[in-house]
Amino acid sequence: MDCLFIRRNLFSYQEHKLSDKDTKEFEAHLLSCAECSRIVSEFRSVTSVIDLRKDAEPNPFAGTRIIQRLESEMESNKEKREPVFIRILQPLAVAALLVIAVIIGFSIVKQREPEISAIINHRQDIQAIQSDLNIPDFVDEDETFFANK
Numbered sequence: 094m095d096c097l098f099i100r101r102n103l104f105s106y107q108e109h110k111l112s113d114k115d116t117k118e119f120e121a122h123l124l125s126c127a128e129c130s131r132i133v134s135e136f137r138s139v140t141s142v143i144d145l146r147k148d149a150e151p152n153p154f155a156g157t158r159i160i161q162r163l164e165s166e167m168e169s170n171k172e173k174r175e176p177v178f179i180r181i182l183q184p185l186a187v188a189a190l191l192v193i194a195v196i197i198g199f200s201i202v203k204q205r206e207p208e209i210s211a212i213i214n215h216r217q218d219i220q221a222i223q224s225d226l227n228i229p230d231f232v233d234e235d236e237t238f239f240a241n242k
């Protein structure tokens with residue numbers, strides 16, 4: 094029995110799948126080989142964690158029970174449900190408000206279109222006068238004031 098056999102048969106040993114003779118030799122090797130004994134104990138702690146996980150996993154019926162529970166909760170909620178108009182009208186009202194908001198937004202832009210284009214024209218006029226009179230760009234007086242401080 095060598096170390097390779099131990100490492101290859103960790104699972105078989107753990108699951109008691111080795112023959113009696115192999116098990117005895119396996120354990121005899123562990124007593125004489127610190128390295129293999131360390132590997133086996135580490136393997137055991139790993140597999141015990143896996144076993145714990147397996148136990149912690151919900152059994153297949155738990156999921157079904159949870160769904161059934163949810164369904165019955167939903168059923169009982171239906172019985173004491175809010176008035177129909179709130180459930181149906183609430184989303185409708187939200188949608189209507191959105192539409193109204195968009196329409197108002199567009200109409201404001203439409204209404205202000207002459208104003209906006211007047212402002213743009215005005216700026217163009219100023220720029221024309223500026224270049225005619227050879228005036229440099231307007232200077233923010235506050236900015237220069239604070240910059241000089």
Ligand SMILES: [Zn+2]
Nearest residue numbers: 095096126129
């Ligand atoms: Zn060994």
